[in-house]
Amino acid sequence: MRFALPLLAGLLLSTPALAAKGHSHGVAELAISIEGELLSIELEAPLDSLLGFERKPQYEKDFAKVREVAALLRAGDKLFVPTAAAGCILSSVKLESAAIAPELLGEKAAPTAKADAHGHEHADLDAHYQFKCARPAELKSIEVNTFDRFKRLRFIDAQLAADKIQRAAKLSAKSRKLSW
Numbered sequence: 226m227r228f229a230l231p232l233l234a235g236l237l238l239s240t241p242a243l244a245a246k247g248h249s250h251g252v253a254e255l256a257i258s259i260e261g262e263l264l265s266i267e268l269e270a271p272l273d274s275l276l277g278f279e280r281k282p283q284y285e286k287d288f289a290k291v292r293e294v295a296a297l298l299r300a301g302d303k304l305f306v307p308t309a310a311a312g313c314i315l316s317s318v319k320l321e322s323a324a325i326a327p328e329l330l331g332e333k334a335a336p337t338a339k340a341d342a343h344g345h346e347h348a349d350l351d352a353h354y355q356f357k358c359a360r361p362a363e364l365k366s367i368e369v370n371t372f373d374r375f376k377r378l379r380f381i382d383a384q385l386a387a388d389k390i391q392r393a394a395k396l397s398a399k400s401r402k403l404s405w
């Protein structure tokens with residue numbers, strides 16, 4: 226699921242359709258929104274950039290890789306570091322991918338969840354994070370530390386939507402902080 230970011234519509238240059246089919250390997254998208262004390266972060270990454278393969282996990286080593294990646298992604302407060310003064314605490318993480326059974330990602334199996342990606346298509350993994358911030362007015366930046374952990378992920382197209390603030394930036398290992 227993506228956030229609706231109506232204020233940013235004009236900045237969304239190249240990907241009107243956010244379906245997995247259109248992604249570029251090595252490039253993820255990040256949508257950040259701030260509403261009151263709630264900081265929401267959604268990362269949408271090609272499976273290839275996280276796992277090194279882009280198909281349903283089949284073999285024991287695939288399952289092990291998915292578990293390893295899920296554990297890294299669940300440590301959301303290591304991957305995404307908000308301004309310390311804002312006092313933001315990670316309150317929830319949800320991982321989903323059409324190619325991977327929810328249980329393997331550490332999610333409770335939902336009756337409606339289905340893993341049905343076809344082998345020849347692109348597939349994404351979406352990670353949804355919520356932080357609660359004690360002093361949201363102090364929130365001025367987020368450092369993104371995905372690049373050290375996922376070497377195949379080279380760029381992140383990041384967008385921020387908050388009250389009266391919009392930002393878009395291309396992040397990389399050398400430029401990993403979104404500031405506003």
Ligand SMILES: [Zn+2]
Nearest residue numbers: 271279347348
């Ligand atoms: Zn792909």
